[in-house]
Amino acid sequence: MRQTCLNTVYELAKKNQKIVFIGSDLGPGVLDSFKKNYPERFFMEGVAEQSIIGLAAGMAFENFRPYVNTIATFITRRCFEQVVVDLCLHNLPVTLIGNGGGLVYAPLGPTHQAIEDISIMRSLPNLTIVSPCDAHEMKNLMLDSVNLKGPLYVRIARGGEEIVTQKFKPKIGKAIFLKTAKDYFFLTTGITSHIALEACRFLKKTENIDCGVAHFSTIKPLDKTFLNKIIKNSKKIITVEENVKAGGFGSSILEFSSELSTVRKKAEIKIMGLKDKFLEKYGTQQELLDYSGLSFKDLSKNMKNFIKK
Amino acid sequence: MKKKTELTIKLDKRSLYLRSLVVECLFGGGRGHMGSAMSLIEILRVLYDNFLKFNPKKPNDKNRDRLILSKGHGCLALYALLADKKFFDKKILRSASKFNSILGGHPEYGKVPGVEASTGALGHGPAIGVGMAISAKLNKSNHKTFVIVGDGEINEGSFWESSMIASKHKINNFHIIIDYNKIQSYGKTKEILDLEPLKYKLMSFGYKVSEINGHDINQLKRYFEVIKNNNKKPTALICHTIKGKGFPFAENNPYWHHKNFFTEKEVKEINNYLEK
Numbered sequence: 001m002r003q004t005c006l007n008t009v010y011e012l013a014k015k016n017q018k019i020v021f022i023g024s025d026l027g028p029g030v031l032d033s034f035k036k037n038y039p040e041r042f043f044m045e046g047v048a049e050q051s052i053i054g055l056a057a058g059m060a061f062e063n064f065r066p067y068v069n070t071i072a073t074f075i076t077r078r079c080f081e082q083v084v085v086d087l088c089l090h091n092l093p094v095t096l097i098g099n100g101g102g103l104v105y106a107p108l109g110p111t112h113q114a115i116e117d118i119s120i121m122r123s124l125p126n127l128t129i130v131s132p133c134d135a136h137e138m139k140n141l142m143l144d145s146v147n148l149k150g151p152l153y154v155r156i157a158r159g160g161e162e163i164v165t166q167k168f169k170p171k172i173g174k175a176i177f178l179k180t181a182k183d184y185f186f187l188t189t190g191i192t193s194h195i196a197l198e199a200c201r202f203l204k205k206t207e208n209i210d211c212g213v214a215h216f217s218t219i220k221p222l223d224k225t226f227l228n229k230i231i232k233n234s235k236k237i238i239t240v241e242e243n244v245k246a247g248g249f250g251s252s253i254l255e256f257s258s259e260l261s262t263v264r265k266k267a268e269i270k271i272m273g274l275k276d277k278f279l280e281k282y283g284t285q286q287e288l289l290d291y292s293g294l295s296f297k298d299l300s301k302n303m304k305n306f307i308k309k
Numbered sequence: 310m311k312k313k314t315e316l317t318i319k320l321d322k323r324s325l326y327l328r329s330l331v332v333e334c335l336f337g338g339g340r341g342h343m344g345s346a347m348s349l350i351e352i353l354r355v356l357y358d359n360f361l362k363f364n365p366k367k368p369n370d371k372n373r374d375r376l377i378l379s380k381g382h383g384c385l386a387l388y389a390l391l392a393d394k395k396f397f398d399k400k401i402l403r404s405a406s407k408f409n410s411i412l413g414g415h416p417e418y419g420k421v422p423g424v425e426a427s428t429g430a431l432g433h434g435p436a437i438g439v440g441m442a443i444s445a446k447l448n449k450s451n452h453k454t455f456v457i458v459g460d461g462e463i464n465e466g467s468f469w470e471s472s473m474i475a476s477k478h479k480i481n482n483f484h485i486i487i488d489y490n491k492i493q494s495y496g497k498t499k500e501i502l503d504l505e506p507l508k509y510k511l512m513s514f515g516y517k518v519s520e521i522n523g524h525d526i527n528q529l530k531r532y533f534e535v536i537k538n539n540n541k542k543p544t545a546l547i548c549h550t551i552k553g554k555g556f557p558f559a560e561n562n563p564y565w566h567h568k569n570f571f572t573e574k575e576v577k578e579i580n581n582y583l584e585k
Contacts (some may be wrong), residue, residue: 001517034329040447041447044472045474045477046470046473048471048473050432050467050470050472051435051439051467051470051474052436052465054435054436054437054467054471055436055437055439055443055471055474057436057437057440057444058437058438058439058440058441058442058443058444059440059441059444060440060442061425061426061437061440062441062444062445062448063445064444064447077409081430081433082433082467085427085429085430085433086426086436086437089427089463090418090427238462249328
């Protein structure tokens, strides 16, 4: 997914001379083709996230479209004030690409595990946030990114995910049904869509429960028309995210739901996400997801109990 | 280092007039960073009167020089110059800090014509300026980018990060100006986080460094004339200044860094000094 994302930036840069790439201190060979063919628009500026964001802002003021890439925790935590003031306050078209969203960097420990990036970025006015679930979706959202007038945060997942969005032409701001159903839905973002799809298969097989998956590649702004329909027409919803529950994707769904009229029929909503703690374990992303109660079996059990309630 | 006596230069009519515009903002809004604005006046005056390319009727003209007041808390001085140059009506100065005013306690891009970037959170302007200067090179444009920072402001690591990037790209169209009044919010810079040896630090970060009296119009003019032909690397100018310059009771007094109330006696004293 990361490779697709960066390759798409390169493809965009071939057609649009205003596109520049800014990295911090990425691995050797990243975007070599970009560097070789457009050296004047390729910037690798060192472990200096605060200044890289400012640099991008300065270039965006001058009508360039910077794509900035580094590890998700560094592009959100270290330079948060620069993101707020330089990018969001000025509403500049800078795209931030965060590698290793969620628990991708499991073995590297809590400094590298982006457990709250969705929450902190979601709190910022003017910022669009996308969290694609596969490479097909990533490519299409990146192609769409040039149409945004303000800043964008792209949360990159682990990579190599099964392609589940091939039937769609993903667009920023549009949610999709990865699996339709009548009454029960998982609302997902990023790679939790895959976990939810597996949970649906498991529930059907073991309990004969028919569950759907509504996938939100765009966390902000929410696809409110889509969300309104699903809340209105279903009975039970569980949101799932690879992010702490506080202020995350699930919170945004509850915030939206709380604004709907109480007279209107509304689905009950429950949220699932990472616990309010730094993870003290290493291992793999899957191990940490399981440890955090976000395995497909956890999702299935939660949904089953929720339905029975 | 310039001798302190040289900094006590007598202000001419124009400098006093510009200070009177700052005072309009201060009295209109009843608050503001007075000391921080007064140390800046001559720097901004010489830039706007003699060197910057700008068109107040087309504040976004692509060929303009860019000036970012990174020490956004000194904005009353910038407002005075922008009003004086007719970016907006001088009458607006008296609305500073009020509910519907375009003039806040820190300058905002998009609200105030002539303001290039919203500043106030310190240490942001240099990186934005570096981005603008690199963009000018990419666009083969001749305009220059000036960034004014405060001395307390360059406690921020982001200033030094940006300096390394500016040096790496050899952007000779990028000019840092340090308002070195030697007093930050709590007290003397020397006691809070000493910047010395500042000149050598800046040199080691790749700047062509100069030091002058930041209230001496002739020295400022000579400096900006010289850097017109700057062709090798970014420049840094250390302007030795006096916080609260022009008002003896406020000079070098940290309590005048920011004021949110003026007593009748203070109002009278300020007016007396302006009338002199």
